[in-house]
Amino acid sequence: MSKFSCKCGYVMNLSEGWSSYELTMLPEGIMNHIMEELDDNNMDSDKFLEITNNHELAVYRCPSCNRLWLESGVNSNHFISYIIENNE
Ligand SMILES: [Zn+2]
Secondary structure, three states, X not given: OOEEEOOOOOXXXXXXXXXXXXXXXXXHHHHHHXXXXXXXXXXXXXXXXXXXXXXXXXXXXXOOOOOEEEEOXXXXXXXXXXXXXXXX
């Protein structure tokens, strides 16, 4: 069972299927390419995966502290954390 521990102590279970704290970040150019394919070529899931392959970054959003953990791009197991600077 894959788990990811946040600095705040919250443990995210990553193997329960699609959780609300598991996100994917894609570059704007890739999103535009996807929209063009949807409009022009009735894109299917295989084409979607072909376009996004190696362009997406995993993001985990801690449901306890809202800290974001962004895949560094160095390798799929290395994440850098970002936290809200001014919580109003
Ligand atoms: Zn947290």
